[in-house]
Amino acid sequence: xxxxxxxxxxxxxTIIVGVADLKISTEPATYIATHALGSCLGITFHDAKRRIxxxxxxxxxxxxxxxxxxxxEAMFLDTGIPKLLTVLIRAGAKKADIRCKVFGGAQLMxxxxxxxxxxxxxxxxxxxxxxxxxxxxxxxVSGRVNRTIRLNNLTGDVIVxxxxxxxxxx
Amino acid sequence: MKSATxxxxxxxxxxxxxxxxxxxxxxxxxxxxxxxDLGEMEMxxxxxxxxxxxVLRTANSAYFSSNxxxxxxxxxxxxxxxxxxxxxxxxxxxGRWLVHPVRGYGWEPGDLCRHSLCVAICAETxxxxxxxxxxxxxxxxxxxxxxxxFALAYANFTSLDDISDRxxxxxxxxxxxxxxxxxxxxxxxxxxLLENWGFPSTFVxxxxxYQTPSEAPEVDRPLVTLIHAAKxxxxxxxxGVGVDGFYYEPDVEALQAAGFKDEEMDAAIPEIxxxxxxxxxxxxxxxxx
Numbered sequence: 330x331x332x333x334x335x336x337x338x339x340x341x342x343t344i345i346v347g348v349a350d351l352k353i354s355t356e357p358a359t360y361i362a363t364h365a366l367g368s369c370l371g372i373t374f375h376d377a378k379r380r381i382x383x384x385x386x387x388x389x390x391x392x393x394x395x396x397x398x399x400x401x402e403a404m405f406l407d408t409g410i411p412k413l414l415t416v417l418i419r420a421g422a423k424k425a426d427i428r429c430k431v432f433g434g435a436q437l438m439x440x441x442x443x444x445x446x447x448x449x450x451x452x453x454x455x456x457x458x459x460x461x462x463x464x465x466x467x468x469x470v471s472g473r474v475n476r477t478i479r480l481n482n483l484t485g486d487v488i489v490x491x492x493x494x495x496x497x498x499x
Numbered sequence: 500m501k502s503a504t505x506x507x508x509x510x511x512x513x514x515x516x517x518x519x520x521x522x523x524x525x526x527x528x529x530x531x532x533x534x535x536d537l538g539e540m541e542m543x544x545x546x547x548x549x550x551x552x553x554v555l556r557t558a559n560s561a562y563f564s565s566n567x568x569x570x571x572x573x574x575x576x577x578x579x580x581x582x583x584x585x586x587x588x589x590x591x592x593x594g595r596w597l598v599h600p601v602r603g604y605g606w607e608p609g610d611l612c613r614h615s616l617c618v619a620i621c622a623e624t625x626x627x628x629x630x631x632x633x634x635x636x637x638x639x640x641x642x643x644x645x646x647x648x649f650a651l652a653y654a655n656f657t658s659l660d661d662i663s664d665r666x667x668x669x670x671x672x673x674x675x676x677x678x679x680x681x682x683x684x685x686x687x688x689x690x691x692l693l694e695n696w697g698f699p700s701t702f703v704x705x706x707x708x709y710q711t712p713s714e715a716p717e718v719d720r721p722l723v724t725l726i727h728a729a730k731x732x733x734x735x736x737x738x739g740v741g742v743d744g745f746y747y748e749p750d751v752e753a754l755q756a757a758g759f760k761d762e763e764m765d766a767a768i769p770e771i772x773x774x775x776x777x778x779x780x781x782x783x784x785x786x787x788x
Contacts, residue, residue, distance in 0.1 A: 347781030367737020492605025
């Protein structure tokens with residue numbers, strides 16, 4: 330008898346996404362995780378029908394800041410989101426079936442003049458999500474917390490951990 | 500677990516912390532100015548077996564190694580140069596100290612080390628762009644800026660939990676809550692520790708005033724403001740940031756007076772991140788060498 334798969338107990342492997350990085354998985358029994366988002370945004374795309382998922386950990390809103398230098402696409406939202414979408418579709422996902430979740434964008438207190446990356450990132454993500462017609466099903470952004478996230482590629486659930494608090498699912 | 504007590508008690512308790520970076524000020528003095536006394540530097544490094552091992556391992560690593568192996572600390576010093584050697588020593592000594600698990604701030608083991616390293620790298624990068632301080636000095640100041648928090652956590656106060664509860668409930672800053680709950684701020688602990696260990700007064704000013712650089716002595720204000728900026732940029736990057744991290748306010752007056760501009764700090768982030776990723780893996784592991 331073939332043992333049935335139990336996601337609650339299985340030790341699913343975890344693919345780690347660094348800062349300014351993106352990763353996808355076509356293997357359902359996989360987690361994709363990134364640590365300590367801070368003011369960065371962690372964006373998950375998941376095609377539940379085909380169980381293909383991906384994650385982007387972008388630091389800054391726009392690549393225009395680099396003024397002609399060679400860029401790392403995943404560092405910026407305006408280049409990283411299209412790249413992640415392209416890679417997922419090449420891997421077999423269908424755009425119409427992709428659901429998006431967004432995390433991070435933490436902000437310091439009273440930041441009208443300085444250290445506004447969190448709010449700039451959230452504004453840019455909102456704009457891009459409209460322009461690209463993304464179906465965003467969860468927003469867990471802003472505030473003063475450092476989030477670590479883990480996408481369960483089997484279910485599309487995202488497990489969120491913040492310091493000194495229990496994990497929760499979005 | 501202990502209840503709140505006075506500042507002096509915290510400082511007394513931290514005297515027993517293992518591996519305090521007490522030889523760092525002496526090494527810094529030797530490395531400053533580019534005319535280091537290599538013999539004295541060798542003697543200092545040899546006082547600490549772990550540090551001596553790290554120095555030899557780095558000198559023989561693929562990055563630095565030539566055809567000949569370094570067999571002694573004096574060979575390693577010649578190969579690495581005093582500046583690189585100082586950087587290794589600073590990172591190794593403080594990193595070893597900061598790697599213990601720490602509760603109260605919601606830090607995982609190594610988080611304070613990761614965050615301090617990021618502040619050091621941000622400070623070093625800004626020092627080159629802004630010319631507010633020597634790069635090695637800025638790097639060291641970044642590493643040691645928040646030692647008082649480690650000391651408080653090491654002293655294991657339940658009061659730290661009261662602070663983390665109070666801050667979101669009352670929309671107060673972390674330092675305001677420290678003052679109410681503890682009766683003093685963690686920066687005062689940092690100041691006392693750095694004074695006890697014989698760090699130069701500039702570093703004591705950094706530890707004491709990095710959250711409020713406008714209040715720093717004028718002579719130290721450029722470096723203190725640099726660390727203030729570096730601290731907040733590093734916080735935004737997220738590495739090792741605990742429950743306290745975002746509950747601070749920028750000192751806008753000091754930042755503007757020092758010439759910082761928001762867009763220019765953002766533009767430096769790709770370079771900063773590339774440097775950080777040489778030392779911290781995607782999984783958060785730290786590799787100093």
